[in-house]
Structure formats: structure tokens, C-alpha cells
Amino acid sequence: MGKKKILLFTDWYEPxxxxxxxxxxxxxxxxxxxxxxxxxxxxxxxxxxxxxxYSEMETGKWIRKNDQLMIYYLFPAKLTISKILGLTGLIxxxxxxxxxxxxxxxxxxxxxxxxxxxTGARIILAPRGMLQEGAMxxxxxxxxxxxxxxxxxxxxxxxxxxxxxxxxxxxxxxYFPANAGISVVPNFPKSSSGPFKTTLKEQGTVLCIFIxxxxxxxxxxxxxxxxxxxPERINLRLDIYGESEDEAYFEKCxxxxxxxxxxxxxxxxxxxxxxxxxxVLEANHLFVLPTKGENFGHAIYESLLAGRPVLISDRTPWKxxxxxxxxxDIPLEKPVEFLKAIQEMAEFDQQEFxxxxxxxxxxxxxxxxxxxNLKEDYLKLFx
Numbered sequence: 001m002g003k004k005k006i007l008l009f010t011d012w013y014e015p016x017x018x019x020x021x022x023x024x025x026x027x028x029x030x031x032x033x034x035x036x037x038x039x040x041x042x043x044x045x046x047x048x049x050x051x052x053x054y055s056e057m058e059t060g061k062w063i064r065k066n067d068q069l070m071i072y073y074l075f076p077a078k079l080t081i082s083k084i085l086g087l088t089g090l091i092x093x094x095x096x097x098x099x100x101x102x103x104x105x106x107x108x109x110x111x112x113x114x115x116x117x118x119t120g121a122r123i124i125l126a127p128r129g130m131l132q133e134g135a136m137x138x139x140x141x142x143x144x145x146x147x148x149x150x151x152x153x154x155x156x157x158x159x160x161x162x163x164x165x166x167x168x169x170x171x172x173x174x175y176f177p178a179n180a181g182i183s184v185v186p187n188f189p190k191s192s193s194g195p196f197k198t199t200l201k202e203q204g205t206v207l208c209i210f211i212x213x214x215x216x217x218x219x220x221x222x223x224x225x226x227x228x229x230x231p232e233r234i235n236l237r238l239d240i241y242g243e244s245e246d247e248a249y250f251e252k253c254x255x256x257x258x259x260x261x262x263x264x265x266x267x268x269x270x271x272x273x274x275x276x277x278x279x280v281l282e283a284n285h286l287f288v289l290p291t292k293g294e295n296f297g298h299a300i301y302e303s304l305l306a307g308r309p310v311l312i313s314d315r316t317p318w319k320x321x322x323x324x325x326x327x328x329d330i331p332l333e334k335p336v337e338f339l340k341a342i343q344e345m346a347e348f349d350q351q352e353f354x355x356x357x358x359x360x361x362x363x364x365x366x367x368x369x370x371x372x373n374l375k376e377d378y379l380k381l382f383x
Contacts (some may be wrong), residue, residue, distance in 0.1 A: 004036075005039075008097040009099065017272075018243045020211075022099055025298070039070070049243050080109070085117055088114075095122045102143060124382070127295070130143075133171075151178075194278070201285060204234055205346060210242070210288055211272065213242050213243055214245060218242075220290075227342075230264060235346075240269060278302065285309075285345060310327035314331045326356070
């Protein structure tokens with residue numbers, strides 16, 4: 001019996017990197033379990049926010065990457081219901097995997113296509129944290145309309161959901177109590193890592209880094225407004241890596257930054273390619289992400305893997321960080337505690353900093369090594 005065929009729809013994939021976590025989730029899965037399946041990825045021919053396609057990229061045809069993986073790049077507007085049915089009829093997949101909750105082209109249209117014509121393929125949808133309470137606060141009416149549409153058309157009851165933790169399983173049950181099943185399987189973490197490295201740390205100075213999309217959910221403005229109360233004795237540099245998704249929100253961030261005193265400097269660096277993120281993190285002291293919700297947080301894990309403590313909200317799967325000396329996970333309702341954590345890191349001398357960095361580095365490896373049955377769990381998900 002041959003390998004099962006998975007037809008995977010995702011807004012962005014390599015060589016794109018600006019969409020962050022969703023790309024990493026699929027990339028890591030393909031690397032770790034791709035040898036067990038024939039995987040066909042349908043994706044956009046350009047990165048997040050880009051007007052032009054990838055250079056020297058063939059579009060509108062299947063490109064073979066290796067024995068297990070083929071990719072079909074196309075201009076998103078060309079992904080129509082008829083196109084989806086044509087690709088599906090050609091491949092005849094055993095499973096269809098949707099890597100987003102609300103994407104018009106890469107989730108909604110495939111679902112409508114499969115409702116019109118039953119292909120016999122099992123449909124699996126990964127919400128990717130988009131049903132979390134924090135995520136539902138943005139574009140609420142649009143999201144609730146889509147959820148209601150799925151229920152009204154009877155599509156939701158035919159979807160098997162892929163949740164990455166128990167919280168996401170509960171989120172799915174809240175919005176889709178009638179479903180075809182829910183499997184809780186964590187994301188594949190990045191497997192490659194290097195030796196532990198430190199960087200220079202002076203007392204009274206802290207180099208912070210933010211890597212994420214500049215959007216209300218990621219909560220950069222919350223962090224910036226906190227810094228206004230940072231004591232003058234502390235010198236702080238914040239490097240921000242990420243693309244802006246909301247110009248009005250971005251402008252609010254810039255207005256706050258324009259009023260900072262001299263002991264606080266902020267630099268917008270744009271997006272960082274995945275292969276460069278590790279070195280960028282190693283050059284800093286503290287990764288900061290006061291997010292309103294993550295179902296995994298690849299950038300958080302990447303920071304730990306680089307041996308850098310994290311300062312995050314309590315709305316991610318990463319809990320008890322301070323007890324592990326790997327960082328802090330603090331409720332957003334306690335902004336004073338966020339500021340205290342930044343001050344604590346600033347006051348670390350080299351020895352204390354190295355100790356916390358080593359604990360973060362070791363914790364990332366312990367987490368990775370704990371997922372001994374993850375490949376088998378994915379085989380069950382796609383069985």
C-alpha cells in the first residue's frame with residue numbers, strides 16, 4: 001500500500017518568512033514526518049504583504065522539492081473553486097489539511113469546493129490559535145460570520161480539527177461543538193540547534209528584541225507604553241523585527257516612541273529571515289512578546305533555543321518560566337510586573353545573565369526531547 005497523499009492549503013510557505021509561525025509549523029512538519037506521506041502544498045506565489053511574486057519562481061505548475069514534497073505556487077486571486085476542484089481531482093488526496101482558520105482563498109474556498117463536490121478526502125483544519133479569546137477580539141464580526149456560515153452550511157460537522165494543546169481543544173468545542181473530531185497534537189518544534197553562546201551583559205543595560213507581526217494581537221503598543229515608566233538609570237535598546245499589518249496601529253507605536261527619553265532607543269528592523277533569527281536573538285538579552293494569545297509561539301521557542309530568556313504574557317502554552325529561570329510569563333493585567341521583569345533583567349550582571357541564558361537553553365532542549373512520540377501522533381492524526 002502506498003503512502004497517503006496530503007493536499008495542504010496554506011497562505012504562505014517557503015521561501016516566504018514574513019508570516020512567521022504558520023510557515024514554521026508546516027516546514028517543521030514536512031521535515032519531521034514528510035517521509036511518511038506524499039505532501040502536496042498549494043500556496044501563494046508571494047510573501048506576506050508583498051505586491052510582487054518570489055523572483056525566479058515558476059508559478060501555476062507543480063514543483064517537485066523532493067521525493068515527498070511538491071509545491072504549487074500561484075497568484076492568490078487565481079485560486080478559485082474550479083481551480084481547487086481541478087487540483088484535487090488530479091491528485092486524489094486521502095486528506096486535505098487547511099493551515100488557517102479564516103483565509104478566504106486557502107480555507108473558505110476549499111471548504112466550499114468540497115461541500116459542492118465530495119472528493120472523499122478527510123478534511124483537517126488547524127485553527128492556529130485563531131479561536132483564542134485574544135484573537136477573537138479583532139475583526140470579531142467577520143470571524144463570527146464565518147463561524148456561523150460553517151455551522152449553517154453543515155460544513156463544520158465534517159471537519160476534523162487539529163488542536164495543538166488542550167486550550168485550543170476547548171476553544172474548538174466552544175465554537176464548534178458539532179465536529180468530526182478533535183486531535184490534540186503539538187507543533188513540531190525546530191530540531192536544529194547549536195552550542196550555547198552568551199553575549200556581553202553590563203549591569204544597568206538591557207537589549208530587548210521583539211520578533212512578530214506588528215498587529216494589535218501581538219501587543220507591541222502595550223510594551224512601548226510600559227517603557228515610559230522605565231527609570232533613567234536603566235539603558236534599554238529595543239529592536240523590533242516584523243512587518244506592519246495595521247498602519248493606524250503602527251502609527252500609534254511610532255508616536256509613543258517619538259516621546260522616549262535618551263536612555264531608551266527603539267529600532268524598526270523589518271522582517272528577519274528564519275535562518276537569521278537565531279543569530280539575531282543571540283545578540284540580545286531578552287525576548288519580549290506581550291501577546292494576547294499564541295497556540296505555540298515559534299519565536300518564543302526560537303529564543304529559548306538560542307539561550308535567551310523570554311518575557312511573555314500568560315496567554316501562551318509556555319508557563320512557569322520564572323521558576324525555570326528561563327524568563328517570565330505575566331498576566332497582561334499586571335503591567336507593573338512586566339516592567340519589573342525588564343528592570344530585573346537590566347540589573348543582571350554577566351554571571352546572573354549567563355545563568356538564566358543557560359537555563360533557557362537547557363529548557364528548550366528538554367522540551368524538544370520530551371516529544372518522543374510526536375511523529376507517531378501525527379501519523380494517527382492523518383490516519
